[in-house]
Amino acid sequence: MxxxxxxxxxxxxxxxxxxxxxxxxxxxxxxxxxxxxxxxxxxxxxxxxxxxxxxxxxxxxxxxxxxxxxxxxxxxxxxxxxxxxxxxxxxxxxxxxxxxxxxxxxxxxxxxxxxxxxxxxxxxxxxxxxxxxxxxxxxxxxxxxxxxxxxxxxxxxxxxxxxxxxxxxxxxxxxxxxxxxxxxxxxxxxxxxxxxxxxxxxxxxxxxxxxxxxxxxxxxxxxxxxxxxxxxxxxxxxxxxxxxxxxxxxxxxxxxxxxxxxxxxxxxxxxxxxxxxxxxxxxxxxxxxxxxxxxxxxxxxxxxxxxxxxxxxxxxxxxxxxxxxxxxxxxxxxxxxxxxxxxxxxxxxxxxxxxxxxxxxxxxxxxxxxxxGYDPQAGIMGTLVDITFSGLVVLAPAVIATLYWRRATKWGCIASILGGEAVVFLHHLLSFPTYGFLPAIIALGTAALLLVAGSLASSFTGASPAS
Amino acid sequence: MKKWWLAAVVLALLSIGFWGWEAERSLLWFLPGWVWYVLALTLAYAVFFALVVVRVWRDT
CATH class of the missing domain: 1.20.1730.10 (Sodium/glucose cotransporter)
Structure with missing residues (x-):
């Protein structure tokens, strides 16, 4: 059957x-x-x-x-x-x-x-x-x-x-x-x-x-x-x-x-x-x-x-x-x-x-x-599987800004993605406190802040925002 | 448009349901009341999304 x-x-x-x-x-x-x-x-x-x-x-x-x-x-x-x-x-x-x-x-x-x-x-x-x-x-x-x-x-x-x-x-x-x-x-x-x-x-x-x-x-x-x-x-x-x-x-x-x-x-x-x-x-x-x-x-x-x-x-x-x-x-x-x-x-x-x-x-x-027979919970692959959701959610601020925020810049998006990912990996390695929230939410917040800060900073220094 | 955003935020806040945490639970038919609430809320999302489609999305 x-x-x-x-x-x-x-x-x-x-x-x-x-x-x-x-x-x-x-x-x-x-x-x-x-x-x-x-x-x-x-x-x-x-x-x-x-x-x-x-x-x-x-x-x-x-x-x-x-x-x-x-x-x-x-x-x-x-x-x-x-x-x-x-x-x-x-x-x-x-x-x-x-x-x-x-x-x-x-x-x-x-x-x-x-x-x-x-x-x-x-x-x-x-x-x-x-x-x-x-x-x-x-x-x-x-x-x-x-x-x-x-x-x-x-x-x-x-x-x-x-x-x-x-x-x-x-x-x-x-x-x-x-x-x-x-x-x-x-x-x-x-x-x-x-x-x-x-x-x-x-x-x-x-x-x-x-x-x-x-x-x-x-x-x-x-x-x-x-x-x-x-x-x-x-x-x-x-x-x-x-x-x-x-x-x-x-x-x-x-x-x-x-x-x-x-x-x-x-x-x-x-x-x-x-x-x-x-x-x-x-x-x-x-x-x-x-x-x-x-x-x-x-x-x-x-x-x-x-x-x-x-x-x-x-x-x-x-x-x-x-x-x-x-x-x-x-x-x-x-x-x-x-x-x-x-x-x-x-x-x-x-x-x-x-x-x-x-x-x-x-x-x-x-x-x-x-x-x-790779153990999916071990090594670098295990780390990546563990933090998949956190690693991907970090992209959200850059994507939303790309579609909606005229003042968003390339450097703002890059700072947001790299900074957010840094938080994800650092938390995995160092386990800093997340005050009861999932670490992904801390990474998401960091990525959003870096997007705004990076975009504003780079537009002040002459980088063109939207095309 | 603002009122639709506001409605979405209200629905999101209702989703947290923080007022009923750690309360004594009893069953209503075969589920606790708060599960019926979650079920009703997901159905309310569908109704809200249908309204967004008809009133907002079609215009944009």
Whole structure:
């Protein structure tokens, strides 16, 4: 059953990629951005599926098992409110992209100031934090395949999954990425809805399931939670982090270029919180319900799988595992394509063949990362994975100023990005106090201050602001 | 335009919900009241965004 589901799922992805290839020319705009032709449905699903990773599936339930329902609040509010950025940033990015033919985030930021250095810096920062994240997705893929098929090693699972991802990205470019995101988004939602429906039924209804968990550990239902994690400052930190960080993911930023018209972005903005309002609640509830079932949960990250394995029929378990793979792959394919687009267009020119070569190299890198058994929590790669969100949120002030602030200058943006990143790395090394807030918020504030100070200082010394 | 920005700020402030922290929790049907509040707020965002689309975005 599970073999059939996974093989069928991979085959469907490759077929979508092949179909996308028939509709895709070799022109850079078509391959990298699907000719800027995504309608409301595709854009909405691709934004959602790209943003929802395997963590949304497995990690939310695990975190809720440990720290309670607060996990729903910190994730749902900020991520939903972030959709306002589709208007504030997305509409402008789409407009500028169409007007000047931009394909990458770096082109937009560097383009306004006619600064090649700023373009490369933006691309460099985005790539620096996205490449390790891609490698972690490969590890996650191997892990899921190994859980599904214990006879298959995690390494082999990672190789096969990355090969499938690279296969459809190489054949169909952005169109394949977007179309597979629709397919994968539907699977993710269907899997989670099926899981909670069956588990809720098996536990005697949602109300009974909740009451059982509440009786065992009522602190899970309170704020700040059983371990006091969800403080007001942490809540506020996550709210700001998701609002400003999510659009700075290069794979999300690039999708703003792909809208056929503002209407696509408008529909996405309205539908996004509607999806999140219920979708994020489901894994969190399952994680909390586990406390009322008496299940032995050794690793909280496995709680969703344990619950589904224990309380649903085999087909639902298979569907959930495919859903987890879909969540992971829809993020990884977007990262792979966007990285290869940036590393090609911003460094070597707008050439589809170069980009495809970079795609293969990046996929190989991710696979080698798994094959050599690299610990994702160790070394420089571990550091980069740990600080991905902090490292990317630092770009937000420079991007916002590029789009809205006439007095912003190249030097202000450079100071903002470098200064913000310095805070991120220094905090990781020295752990200075952040007064209860996430370190990312301190870095974001520093980047904003440096942007204003740097722009004003450089304009006084004669550097021209906007062009 | 200013009133729309103000509305966005108000919604953002409502998202923090700092007035209900550490209060005694009881369940309303199958969720605590504050989770219903979060759920309602995310739905309110959708309504607000729809209004922004109709009243602001179309004009710009």
């Amino acid at each position: 599970i073999w059939t589901a996974v093989v069928g799922y991979f085959a469907a992805l490759l077929l979508i990629g092949l179909y996308a290839r028939r509709r895709t020319t070799r022109s850079p705009e078509d391959y990298f951005l699907a000719n800027r032709d995504f309608g409301p449905l595709v854009l909405f699903f691709t934004l959602a599926a790209t943003n929802f990773s395997a963590f949304t599936f497995l990690g939310f339930a695990g975190k809720a098992y440990t720290d309670g329902l607060g996990q729903y609040g910190v994730m749902a509010l900020g991520t939903s409110f972030m959709a306002l950025m589709f208007f504030i940033l997305g509409s402008k990015i789409w407009q500028q992209g169409k007007k000047y033919g931009y394909l990458t985030p770096g082109e937009l930021v560097g383009g306004r100031y006619r600064s090649r250095g700023l373009q490369v810096l933006t691309t460099g920062v985005m790539s620096l934090f996205t490449i390790p994240y891609l490698a972690v997705q490969a590890i996650g893929a191997g892990y899921i395949i190994h859980l599904l098929f214990p006879s298959v090693g995690a390494e082999a699972g990672a190789v096969v999954t990355m090969a499938v991802i690279a296969g459809y990205v190489l054949t169909g470019g952005m169109r394949a990425s977007g179309w597979t995101d629709v397919f994968q988004g539907v699977i993710m939602v269907a899997a989670m809805v099926a899981a909670i429906a069956f588990i809720g039924h098996a536990l005697g209804g949602w109300s009974t399931a909740t009451r059982a968990a509440f009786d065992v550990q009522p602190a899970l239902f309170s704020l700040p939670g059983p371990h006091g994690y969800f403080t007001v400052k942490i809540w506020l930190s996550f709210f700001l982090l998701w609002v400003f960080c999510d659009p700075m993911f290069p794979q999300i930023f690039s999708r703003f270029y792909t809208a056929k018209s503002p209407r696509s972005l408008q529909w996405s903005m309205v539908l996004y919180p509607l999806l999140i309002s219920f979708f994020f609640l489901l894994p969190v509830l399952i994680g909390v319900w586990a406390h009322g079932t008496g299940l032995e949960v050794a690793n909280p990250d496995h709680v969703l799988l344990l619950m589904v394995e224990s309380f649903t029929p085999a087909p639902v378990f298979a569907l959930l595992m495919v859903g987890a793979l879909a969540a992971l792959m829809s993020t990884a394919d977007s990262q792979l394509l966007t990285l290869s687009t940036m590393l090609t267009c911003d460094l070597a020119g707008k050439n589809v063949r170069y980009s495809q070569a970079v795609t293969v190299l990046l996929a190989l890198f991710a696979v080698v990362f798994v094959l050599v």
